[in-house]
Amino acid sequence: MTTKTFRLAFIALGASLTLGAFAVPVFAAGDDSSTTPTCKKGEIYDQKTKKCVKQQGANVTDENRADYAYSLAKKDHRYQEALAVLDTMKNPNTAEALNYRGYATRKLGRTDEGISYYTKSVAMDPKYTLVREYLGEAYVIKGQMDLAKDQLSTIKTLCGNTSCEEYRDLHAAILNPSSL
16 A cells, blocks of 8 residues: 555545544433524424424423423523423423423522422432532522532432532532522
8 A cells, every 4th residue: 555545545534534423413312401402482302203393282291391491491591481391291290390490490580489499309309419409509599508518418428429410510609609
């Protein structure tokens, strides 16, 4: 193989590897809000069909609705729309839905209302670390550092260490309350 042929083969291999990197699916399963596509107002992303569909009357699961609401709030800061999506759930009283409702209301500046949703979520699933992180952040906003540190301690116990994301995020919020 000549040097020129080797270079061409190397360039072709690099190009195909680069193009392959772009063939990543647009949506990952679960509530990873960073990968969920954003739909127009009044629509919801259907994980099953991988399309935006009309929010009302769509045959979309409650779990799908909760995940999409969280994506709207977390990624796009569309808190009112997130609450509207949560309002379309058949059973809005799940730990996840209550947590996401708490997140959206807290981000709208209604911290006490957010705390009420978080505490309901914790009562339903005491081992749900994400709600404990958000509850702790709400306590930081209210200046109730002792309660925030209680949540941090519980997260450490649930994770078994201090390296889980929920622990790191709440710890950072306690150290720098202005970041919230």
